[in-house]
Amino acid sequence: MADYIPVLFFAVMAAILPVAGLGIMALFRPSKPDPIKLSPYECGVEPTSEAWDHRFSVRYYLIAVLFVVFDVETIFVFPWAVMYQKLLLFGLIEMVIFLGILVIGYVYVWKRGALTWA
Amino acid sequence: MSESILYYGVIPAIKAVVIVLVMATAAGVLTLFERRLLALLQVRKGPNRVGWEGSLQWVADTFKLLFKEDIVPAKADKVVHYLAPLFIIIPAMTVFAVLPWGPEVSFFGIKTPLYAMDVNIGLLFVLAVTTIGIYGVILAGWSSNSKYSLIGGLRSAAQLISYEVPMGFAVAAIIVMGQTLSLVEIIEAQKRMGLWFIFPGLVAFFLYFVSGVAETNRTPFDLPEAESELVAGFHTEYSGFKWSMFFLSEYANMVTVSAIATTLFFGGWLRPFPNVAFLSFLDFIPPIIWFLLKVSFFMFVYIWFRGTFPRYRFDQLMALGWKFLIPLSLGNIVLVAIAALWGKTGLTVLGTILTIAFAAGIFLAFRVPPKRLTVIEKSRPTEVPA
Numbered sequence: 448m449a450d451y452i453p454v455l456f457f458a459v460m461a462a463i464l465p466v467a468g469l470g471i472m473a474l475f476r477p478s479k480p481d482p483i484k485l486s487p488y489e490c491g492v493e494p495t496s497e498a499w500d501h502r503f504s505v506r507y508y509l510i511a512v513l514f515v516v517f518d519v520e521t522i523f524v525f526p527w528a529v530m531y532q533k534l535l536l537f538g539l540i541e542m543v544i545f546l547g548i549l550v551i552g553y554v555y556v557w558k559r560g561a562l563t564w565a
Numbered sequence: 566m567s568e569s570i571l572y573y574g575v576i577p578a579i580k581a582v583v584i585v586l587v588m589a590t591a592a593g594v595l596t597l598f599e600r601r602l603l604a605l606l607q608v609r610k611g612p613n614r615v616g617w618e619g620s621l622q623w624v625a626d627t628f629k630l631l632f633k634e635d636i637v638p639a640k641a642d643k644v645v646h647y648l649a650p651l652f653i654i655i656p657a658m659t660v661f662a663v664l665p666w667g668p669e670v671s672f673f674g675i676k677t678p679l680y681a682m683d684v685n686i687g688l689l690f691v692l693a694v695t696t697i698g699i700y701g702v703i704l705a706g707w708s709s710n711s712k713y714s715l716i717g718g719l720r721s722a723a724q725l726i727s728y729e730v731p732m733g734f735a736v737a738a739i740i741v742m743g744q745t746l747s748l749v750e751i752i753e754a755q756k757r758m759g760l761w762f763i764f765p766g767l768v769a770f771f772l773y774f775v776s777g778v779a780e781t782n783r784t785p786f787d788l789p790e791a792e793s794e795l796v797a798g799f800h801t802e803y804s805g806f807k808w809s810m811f812f813l814s815e816y817a818n819m820v821t822v823s824a825i826a827t828t829l830f831f832g833g834w835l836r837p838f839p840n841v842a843f844l845s846f847l848d849f850i851p852p853i854i855w856f857l858l859k860v861s862f863f864m865f866v867y868i869w870f871r872g873t874f875p876r877y878r879f880d881q882l883m884a885l886g887w888k889f890l891i892p893l894s895l896g897n898i899v900l901v902a903i904a905a906l907w908g909k910t911g912l913t914v915l916g917t918i919l920t921i922a923f924a925a926g927i928f929l930a931f932r933v934p935p936k937r938l939t940v941i942e943k944s945r946p947t948e949v950p951a
Contacts, residue, residue, distance in 0.1 A: 452573050453662045453681035456581035461658030464589060465651055465810050468631070472806055477634050485639035487711035488801050497640065498712045507723050510883070514726040517891070521733030524898065525689065528740035531905060539902050546895055553891070562887040564880035 509561055520549050571675075580681040584661050592816035593623040599868045606872035633805030638709060641802065645708035650803070650810035653701025656694045657814035657821070663687045664824045665748045667834050667853035679853055680749070687748040688736060691825060692729075695780070695818065699725045702799050705811070709802035717798020720788055720879060727886040728779040728786075734894035735772035738901040739829045742766065742912060748825075752833035758909050759840030763830040764916030765904060767923055768897040770830045772890055774863075777822035779886070781815060783867055785874035788882060823863030824856075831859050 487494055523545070531538055556562060597612065597619065604611025612619035637646055667679035684690060699722055706718015740746060742762050743754040755761055763770055779786040788798075800811045827833055834852035838844050877885070904915035 449573055450682055450684050453577040453581060454659060456577050457585065457659045457662040457681065458655055460581045460585040461655045462651060464585065464658070465654055465806070468806050469635070472631050473635075476632050476805065479634065480636070482639070484636060487638050487640070487709065488713065488796060489711070490796075494712075498710050498715045499707075501712065501715070503716070503719055507719050510723045510727060513887075514730065517730040518726075518733065521730060521737065524734065524737045525740065525746070528737045529744060529746060531741045531902065532744050532908070535906055539899075539906065542902060543899060546899065550895065557888070562884070564883040 506564060513556065513561065516552070517549075520546075576675070576677055577681055581662070584681065585658050588658065588661060588817055588820065589813060591820070592813045593627055595816050595819075595864065596626065596812070597623040598864075599871075602865070602868045603872050606869070627809075630805055630809040635807060636802070636804045638711065638802050640710045642708040642710070645704050646802075647807075649701050649705035649708055650807045651701070652704060653698050653814045654810045654817075656697040656701075657817040660691055660694050660821050661817075663690050663748060664821065665752060665828060665833055666824075666856055667851070678749075683747055683749040685745070685747050688740070688746045688751075688825075688829075691748075691821070692733060692736065695821060696725070696729060698814065698818070701814075705803065706799035709799075711802050713796050713801045714799050717801070721782060721799055724782070724786065724788060724882060724886075725780055727883060728776040728890070731772050731886065731890035731894040732776035732780065734891075734898055735769040735776065736829065738769040738894075738898050739766055741898070741901050741905050748828050748833075752828060752835060755832045756835055756839050758912070759838070760909070760913060760916065761830065761832045761835075761837075764920055765901060765912040766830055767916075767919040768893065769901070770826070772894050772897065773829070774822075774826055774866075775890065777826065778867065778870060779882070781818045781822055781867075783815075783819065784871040785877050786882060787876060788879055819864060819867055820860065823860045823867070826863055827856060827859040833859075 487498065524542070527534070527538060527542055534541075600622070601611045601619065612622040615621045615625045637643055662681045663684065665678075665680045665683070669676055669678045671677075702725070703718045703722045706714045706716075706721065709715070739751065739762055742765060743751040745751060745754065751762075782788075800808055803811065832839060834856040836844065836847040836850070836852075836855055901912075901915070904911040907914075
């Protein structure tokens with residue numbers, strides 16, 4: 448685990464930068480809030496509703512679900528790729544079968560129109 | 566004991582401070598570079614008032630941002646609104662821990678490599694940590710309680726995860742060639758083979774760079790920030806220092822994508838043709854300069870893209886990612902795996918074929934007149950009506 452110590456230093460350093468910047472500059476920067484300034488931007492028109500009350504397209508959800516499927520596949524491909532020179536033809540055939548199953552699902556999803564944004 | 570404190574405490578701490586501060590400064594300089602270059606591409610002057618030819622513009626901008634009022638919308642989720650910039654800047658900066666800037670050098674008698682760490686899962690670390698930034702984007706969009714921000718955040722999340730998949734498969738093709746996930750060892754593998762992975766990985770490079778541009782929300786894939794429709798998208802409601810954090814992380818991510826592209830495809834800190842002896846006079850340029858030159862080139866390409874391409878529409882963006890890049894990346898992996906059956910010879914042959922095909926493609930693109938243009942020519946009225 449000692450190899451991963453630099454990650455900690457980088458994360459702390461990256462956190463210090465914005466926190467210190469915001470904290471120190473709070474003493475110097477102006478703060479003159481008024482109701483108009485603090486309302487959400489809507490091209491100058493007064494907002495009639497909260498953004499959170501609105502619905503958004505179900506397609507975002509669909510994309511997220513599909514992403515999970517495909518991203519898990521990439522995670523399986525990584526160790527295979529590292530060991531490839533030891534597996535060779537066996538590894539190739541196996542990966543073609545594995546990706547073949549993925550492609551069947553992919554074609555199905557495409558035909559059902561899940562990839563079309565309209 | 567003191568030895569281990571030096572190697573596990575002091576040196577990584579120094580590297581973290583130096584790299585993060587240099588990157589924060591470099592992001593400022595890059596904004597100036599981008600504005601000047603864009604001005605050049607659009608035949609205008611760009612910032613040329615502060616300092617010599619505008620060279621201190623970025624300092625002025627930094628101070629302006631530091632002294633700006635910090636506006637938090639009255640109806641926003643205040644805690645999340647505060648945390649979102651942190652969520653986006655911390656991963657963007659943490660990735661720099663694994664980027665291999667250069668090989669081992671010696672400072673005051675202490676030998677140390679020019680990277681903070683070389684872990685055996687380097688590439689996986691980069692993919693994993695950069696992806697955390699999506700939380701910052703979507704939380705920023707949601708917490709602002711503004712319709713533009715919310716749509717911008719959702720779009721951004723959908724775009725980032727869509728292009729994560731082809732990027733992963735493109736990187737996997739490089740792992741097949743290099744047989745390792747460690748970024749330093751990938752460079753070493755390219756040195757052993759005497760072959761930059763760009764040649765057998767031409768398709769993978771295309772996939773990686775297009776996905777990289779999409780993941781950093783840059784033109785032509787800058788839909789989350791589309792000024793003309795979403796007024797800056799997920800960071801509409803941010804101002805001053807918090808806003809500059811979004812900007813800083815965008816530039817940091819651009820540098821990361823450029824550095825990874827350099828490492829995976831262009832031999833990292835190696836000089837061109839590392840095994841050709843008569844080019845060894847190029848060794849007088851230190852490795853880190855080679856690395857920075859290559860990274861600068863990709864930063865230039867980023868800005869060149871911004872000056873050249875119009876923005877995609879959202880459905881086109883999704884179609885490009887899901888219907889074109891994913892099948893291409895799957896095919897590419899199988900292609901590279903078949904070539905790798907014959908080891909170095911197979912990869913060299915594949916590289917030669919791809920390079921010739923690429924050159925022929927460019928040649929044809931310039932020779933054959935585009936069809937659409939001729940249609941427009943024909944439809945144009947030949948006689949001006951009286």
